[in-house]
Structures are given as C-alpha cells and as structure tokens.
Amino acid sequence: MVEAAVEVQGVVVKYGEVTAVDGVSLTVPRGSILALLGDNGAGKTSLLQVCEGFRGPDAGSVRILGLDPVADHDALMPRLGIMLQSGGVYPWATAGEILRLFASFAARPLDVDMLLDRLGLRKFAKTTFRRLSGGEQQRLSLAVALVGRPELVFLDEPTAGMDVGARQTTWKLVESLRADGVTVLLTTHLLDEAESLADHVVIMNDGVVAATGTPAELTAAAGIDLLQVRAEPGLTLAATLDVKVTEESPGEYAIAGALDTEAIAAVLGWFAAAGAQVTAVNTRRRTLEDVYLALTAGATR
C-alpha cells in the first residue's frame, strides 16, 4: 500500500500554558484534498505549522511524505508547496520577481507566465507586493506555493480576502491540482469551500477533532435528515414512532430523528392509517453548516 502523504498521530501543540492542538490524528491519502475546517482559534494553523516543520509537536508524531518535517526539513522542502496565511514576501519586490525567485529554487519549475495567467496576475507582474490588494497577494502566495511542482501543498486559508471571482479561480486551480495528482491539505472556515473541494473534511474545535469524514458522510450521518409533511391540521401523532414530530404551523409537520427509509415509510404509513390527506412531502438534507454548527455551538459560546 502506498504510504499516505500526511500522517498525524496524537499531535499536541502548546504555547506556554495554552494548548492550541490537543491530540489530533489525521491522514491525508496521496492525491486527495483534505480540508481542516474550524473557527479562528480552533488550532488549524498551529497544526499546519507542525506539518510544515516550523516547530515540532509537544507530543505525538508527524510524518510528511514519510519524512520528519523538522529533522528532514532540507530534504522535504523541495517536495512541498507552502502557502502561508499572510505576508511572506518582500514588500518592495514585484510579483514577477518573487515568482521567478522561487521558480529558480526548483529543478523543474512551472512556467512563470503561465502561472501568472492562470491566477489572473499577469497584469500585476511589475507591481510591487505592497501595492497588491489582499486578494492579489493571496493569489501570488498560492502561485509561490505551486511554482516548484510540489507533491504536497499546504494552503492556509487560501481564499481569505478574495472576491467571488478570485475564489472561483482558486477553487478551479485546487481541483486541477488534485486531477494532476497533487495532494492538498488546506484550512478554511468556509463551509462551502470544504464541501465543494474536499475529499475528506476534518472539523476542528478547541484543538480537538470534532468530526471527520467525507462531506457526504458528515451530512448523511444518522438522524440528520428532516421530513416535512403537509396534511390536515391538528393531527395528534402517535408516540409509537421513534421520531420527533412537531406541527410547526397548522398542517405543516416536521419530523426529525433517525430517518432511514424504513422510518420514513413508517411515518407516511402512520399518516395513511390516520386517514390524513397528505398534500406534500419534503425531505431536507442537512448541510455541512448544520453539522458544523451542531458540533461547535456548545463548545464555543
């Protein structure tokens, strides 16, 4: 079996008395996209720092492409593409100069002009970094991460500060990375970003993993569908079914609970048995947002 691109086992990261990451384990298979989803302060960036080798974990172990990111730093760096959350570029250098500099560090770099085009930065090639907008700076940082044709890229909030168009461009680019066999580990607090890009989502909350799975698994986990039925008002529903029924407005019933096919059939059978005239049936699939809020609401505020 091919070894995973990222193997994180029980990692703890402490800043003095504060524990930013408290025993996180995760695996990123080669050629896949994993999104670390969480609010600010959830520990995403701290975990990324450990994966990038900027610091060692206080406990646990990290293997990146089979190597130790601290001890094997020099061997690992040419194989990684790293996009930091902000800054990281000489303010008085132009976008073109920066990208060419990092391209010159690589054995087989991408074509700089092609990359500038792909990210809509061609017209800023001669603009100094400090004169670029926040979104343009982000796109340049992404280009810097990719120019060396890495096997694995770490993107820390890649679309933060981007407008809608730039975000779409970036998402398309990340999808073509996967299509071309690059492994991606990204952090985000945008649910739609995680849902549309990621093969695997790890939801972090207060330094621990709150949930993990594919976006579909997370949204389809037991009891997260909602059934809405329209019928005559005022029906008193039997408590025999293992679901929670509320009449939200006259004639509008909301049924929540473990709604697999059998349960839905039983609910509708009950309406039929009661002689009710059912005029509409809706299922509402929970979104990642519902899952996320349910997981993080209790702990945060």
Next chain:
Amino acid sequence: MTTGTFTPAPGRAPLRAILRRQVRMELILTARRGEAVVLAMGVPLLVLLGAGLTNATNVPGDDRLGYVVPGVLALTVMSTAFTGQAITTGYERSYGVLKRLGASPLTRPGLLFAKTAAILCLVLLQVVALGVVGVAAGWRPDLAQVLPAIGVTVLATAAYCGLALLIASLLRPETVTAAATLIYVLMLAAGGIMFAAPDLGSAGYFLLPLAAHAEALRDTLTAGTAVPGVIWLSLTLWAAVSLTAAARSFRWE
C-alpha cells in the same frame, strides 16, 4: 495518470543557482531602497570630509587623512554589515519573508550565505567609492599591504553580519532598529574613527572590533606595515563567535 500542468516534478535547483538568485534578489532590493545605501555611506562621508579636511577633531599623528580615511572605511563596513543588515533582517522577519524563505528549498546556511555575500558586494562598492573620495581629498594609500587589508575587512564583515543576524533573531524589529543605531553611534564615538579610541592596549582590540579593524587598515594602507597578530586574532574570534551564535539562535519566524 496523464501528465497535467501541475503533475508533481519536485526537486531542488543546483545550489549555486539558488544562491546566485538569492544574492541577486538581496542586491536588487537594496538598490531599490537607494536612500538606505546613501544613508549608510552618508555618515562615513561626512566624517571623512569633516574630520579629514578640517581640524575639528584631534587625531593622533601628523597625517590627518592617513588616520581618518581608513577609520571611515572601517566605519562604513560596520554601517552596512551591522546596522543596515540588522534592521533589514529584523523587518524581513516581521514581514514573514524569512519564514517564507524557510519554507523553500533555500536552506538556512543558504540564506545566511546569500545575505553575507550580498553584504560583501555592497561593502566592496562602498569602500571603493569612499576610497576614491579619500584619494581625491588627498589621501595617499600604500597598496603594498592591500591583500591583508582586504582580509581583515572580510573578517570584520563576517563578524558584523553575525552580530546583525544575532540581534535580529533576539529582538523585535523596532528594538533591533533602535539597538543597531545606538551601537553604531557608540562605536562611531568610541571606535577610534574621528579621534583616538580609549587607550586600552590590546584589550581594546578585543572589546571594539571597529577600533581593531580601523587600526589594521591604518597599519596596512597608510603605514604600509603588516596587520598586528592580535588584530587578526581579535577579528577572527569576533567572526567565529558571532556567526556561530547567529547560526544557533537563527529563527525563521
């Protein structure tokens, strides 16, 4: 899998190419902040003309320019390799530039080497420019001992680079700027540039690298004599200790 645009093909460019490009970038950025270069030479130039051509200060001996010009050359080396370098590196850290370079195939020794090499280029340009001004003002250097003069200058540059990177690693950028400027002014006053350094005998050479370097340049370029062994020893020690300390304490963040 078909080959696409982003199909991984990682690898490090040859080290020489990496270093050449990084040195070039450091020099381009320095040139772009031309005012900093002028400023780094401005004070030494004022000292050269002020103390060299007037009797504003008392200097030992009869050859005023022969005393002042080598001191000014030593001062400009310190100004560029220590003060300028420390301030620049402090800000590069706060901008996250060092961290970004740390996450690239440029290694830590690669970055330290590139910074030192870029500074050596600058020092060469500045020393030649100030030397020409000195000669125009009437200084007549003895070039028989020019090689040892270059040798001590390289050692002094390395020592200052180490010190600059050291304080840039230990302090916040604002503090680095204040500390580097203060040390510069103190050395200008006490380093035996405009007037004689405090007479501490050989111990002075170990305490004040600027005084040691200035004295070595006077011995070689003005008097045409060899560099005293104690100065070689002092500057070698300063370079070795400061570079080791800098490499140990160096932080990307």
